[in-house]
Structures are given as C-alpha cells and as structure tokens.
Amino acid sequence: MRLERITLINIKKHFGRLALLTLALTVVVATVVTLYTLSRLMHEDFQKKLDEYGSxxxxxxxxxxxxxxxxxxxxxxxxxxxxxxxxxxxxxxxxxxxxxxxxxxxxxxxxxxxxxxxxxxxxxxxxxxxxxxxxxxxxxxxxxxxxxxxxxxxxxxxxxxxxxxxxxxxxxxxxxxxxxxxxxxxxxxxxxxxxxxxxxxxxxxxxxxxxxxxxxxxxxxxxxxxxxxxxxxxxxxxxxxxxVRQVAETRDKVVTQFSIFAIVLSVVMASVGGLIIFTNMLAAVRERRHEIGIFRAVGFRRL
Incomplete structure (x- = not known):
C-alpha cells in the first residue's frame, strides 16, 4: 500500500467533509476578494457623490x-x-x-x-x-x-x-x-x-x-x-x-469609517476561513493517530 492510495481512500471515505471544506474556503476567499473590490469601487464612487453634494x-x-x-x-x-x-x-x-x-x-x-x-x-x-x-x-x-x-x-x-x-x-x-x-x-x-x-x-x-x-x-x-x-x-x-473645512473633514471621516469597516469585515472573514482550516486539520490529525498506530503495528515503516 502506498501513501497515494491511502490519500485517495481517505478522500473517498471523507468526501463530504472535503467538499464542505472546499466550499467554505471558496466562499471565504470569494467574499474577501469581492468585498475588497466593492470597497475600492464604492470608495471612489462615494467620494465623487459626496464631492458633488455642495461646494x-x-x-x-x-x-x-x-x-x-x-x-x-x-x-x-x-x-x-x-x-x-x-x-x-x-x-x-x-x-x-x-x-x-x-x-x-x-x-x-x-x-x-x-x-x-x-x-x-x-x-x-x-x-x-x-x-x-x-x-x-x-x-x-x-x-x-x-x-x-x-x-x-x-x-x-x-x-x-x-x-x-x-x-x-x-x-x-x-x-x-x-x-x-x-x-x-x-x-x-x-x-x-x-x-x-x-x-x-x-x-x-x-x-x-x-x-x-x-x-x-x-x-x-x-x-x-x-x-x-x-x-x-x-x-x-x-x-x-x-x-470648506467642514465638508472636507466630513468627507474624509465618512470615507475613513467605511474603509475601516471593509477592512474589519475582511479580517473577520479571513479569520473564519483560518478557523475552518484549523478545525479540519485538527480532526484529521486525531484520526490519523489511530491509523498510523495500526499501520506501524503491522510493519508499515514509512509512516
């Protein structure tokens, strides 16, 4: 038995978990990228609209x-x-x-x-x-x-x-x-x-x-x-x-708050993604401990 075969068998055995992990990571990455793009575009558009509103x-x-x-x-x-x-x-x-x-x-x-x-x-x-x-x-x-x-x-x-x-x-x-x-x-x-x-x-x-x-x-x-x-x-x-200092300061304050909100939300989403990876890796290590012990007991020395 080779390591590649063990990996394939494990994927088939836990296909649902792997699919869920892949989906979760895809959603997290897509959300962070989308949020960053929207934040940048909305940042520029919001400033334009705010600048047009009054002198x-x-x-x-x-x-x-x-x-x-x-x-x-x-x-x-x-x-x-x-x-x-x-x-x-x-x-x-x-x-x-x-x-x-x-x-x-x-x-x-x-x-x-x-x-x-x-x-x-x-x-x-x-x-x-x-x-x-x-x-x-x-x-x-x-x-x-x-x-x-x-x-x-x-x-x-x-x-x-x-x-x-x-x-x-x-x-x-x-x-x-x-x-x-x-x-x-x-x-x-x-x-x-x-x-x-x-x-x-x-x-x-x-x-x-x-x-x-x-x-x-x-x-x-x-x-x-x-x-x-x-x-x-x-x-x-x-x-x-x-x-007009009041207008300029208000614009800068609002835009800064919006940027901070986008950054905080991105950090939260990235943290959630990291937590998902950590949880799945921890569960996989616990399962592997028992399997590795059995393989070594029967003479599989490459582990």
Whole structure:
C-alpha cells in the first residue's frame, strides 16, 4: 500500500467533509476578494457623490481693509481697495493642472434692491449649475427657472417676507421678473435671497462681467483638496481661495469609517476561513493517530 492510495481512500471515505471544506474556503476567499473590490469601487464612487453634494471650495476677492479705533474703541474697518472677481477668472480656473477634478463651478453676484418698499437680497446665479451644486434645494411650489430668462426662484424666508407667490410679476431696479418657484425652508441663510439669472443680475446692478463669489464642487477622491486650493490660488493671485473645512473633514471621516469597516469585515472573514482550516486539520490529525498506530503495528515503516 502506498501513501497515494491511502490519500485517495481517505478522500473517498471523507468526501463530504472535503467538499464542505472546499466550499467554505471558496466562499471565504470569494467574499474577501469581492468585498475588497466593492470597497475600492464604492470608495471612489462615494467620494465623487459626496464631492458633488455642495461646494467644498469658495473663491472671493481679496480685500485690503484698515481697522479703525478711537481711544481703544473699535470702529470697524475701511476697505482700501475695491476688488471683484470676473468671468475671466472662471476661464483661468479651468486651466489649473488638476482641472479634471473641477466638478461644478457656480459663480454668483450679490446685491440688494427695493422690493415692495422693503430691502431684498438679490443673488444672480447660473441656474443649471447652482441647482446641480445645491442638490438639497426642494421646490415647495412652482418650477425650477431656466437660465437666461426673467424668472425668479425665491427662498422660503424671502417669499414669506415679501409675500411672494408663483406667477407674480416683480420689478427689480426697473426690470420685470416673474416668480417661477419658491423653495422649501432649509434653515440657513439660503432662505433669505431672491435668485435671478446671473446675466440679468449683472445688467440690473450695472456690473457686467463682475462676480462676488465663486463656489466650486471639487472631486477629491484622487487628490487632496489643499492641492486644488493651491493651484487655484496661483492662477488667481487677486482672489482668496478657501476650502470648506467642514465638508472636507466630513468627507474624509465618512470615507475613513467605511474603509475601516471593509477592512474589519475582511479580517473577520479571513479569520473564519483560518478557523475552518484549523478545525479540519485538527480532526484529521486525531484520526490519523489511530491509523498510523495500526499501520506501524503491522510493519508499515514509512509512516
């Protein structure tokens, strides 16, 4: 009798156990590999989706101001320069090294106007881009405005303050506008403005081509946000480029927790697989002890 024959006989005798062990190991290995692959893909996809949800970089003009005080009493500050952003800055921003990481660029111009004898905050936006970057905006009534029109999208606070309704015609600095929709309340300063088309706002305020603010949604799944901020600052030396720390930190925290969960689950599955192998090997050794003793007793010396 040879060792190979003993092995074959043992396999036939314990075929069910061998099949179960093979199946268990296959499931464990397949689960770990699948979990790793899904974790990596979901990691990238989740970061993309999270980066698209709101802005994580803000660009404003640099303002040189002089703090004033009298006899130790602060009196505010006086701006020494009157700087502003322009639409040319958007073109320059799109030339940075990691320009493919710029998901959405949403420019804005901000001003005030008399509306029904009350002061109103008017924000000019590019509606398609603004609605893409502000995905939490929900319409209470009406419809979303289209870009390049005289339609208005009113925040919940502005609608209540000025008693606005859908279809109503308003006059802002001599130009006629129609209320297309009213947003649901979000509990932030975004409830207070009245949003109009960017080009119309620049015309109304007499500031063609000028901007007050640029919000940028950046994909940061393959590069740090600080790298994008640095590149943007080099292209726009007259502007202050800042990362929205809360968004960046939240993204990093959630993604890190998800990665830890995937690693822990993989370790658990690998441990289960190792325990299965150990248990079966221990059972096989115990069986072999009796068989080896019998074979040696009858003169089989190769064991």
């Amino acid at each position: 994580n970089m803000v660009i404003v003009p640099k303002i040189d101001d002089l703090p004033l005080s009298y006899d130790g009493v602060p009196l505010g500050s006086v701006a020494l320069t009157d700087r502003h952003l322009t639409e040319r800055d958007i073109k320059d921003l799109k030339t940075i090294k990691n320009k493919e990481n710029l998901a959405v660029i949403a420019p804005k111009i901000i001003g005030t106007a008399q509306l029904k004898r009350r002061e109103a905050i008017v924000v000019g936006v590019d509606f398609p881009k603004e609605l893409k970057i502000k995905r939490w905006w929900k319409l209470r009534v009406g419809r979303k405005p289209k870009g390049g029109t005289d339609q208005i999208l009113a925040g919940a606070g502005a609608a209540a303050r000025h008693k606005l309704r859908v279809g109503q015609t308003l006059e802002i600095k001599g130009d006629k506008f129609t209320v297309a929709g009213i947003l649901e309340e979000v509990g932030s300063p975004e409830d207070q403005p009245i949003y109009i088309d960017l080009k119309r706002a620049q015309k109304v305020f007499g500031r063609p081509g000028q901007l007050n603010l640029i919000e940028v949604s950046v994909w940061c799944y393959n590069c740090p946000i600080n790298l994008i901020v640095g590149q943007a600052s080099e292209k726009l030396p007259h502007a202050k480029v800042s990362a």
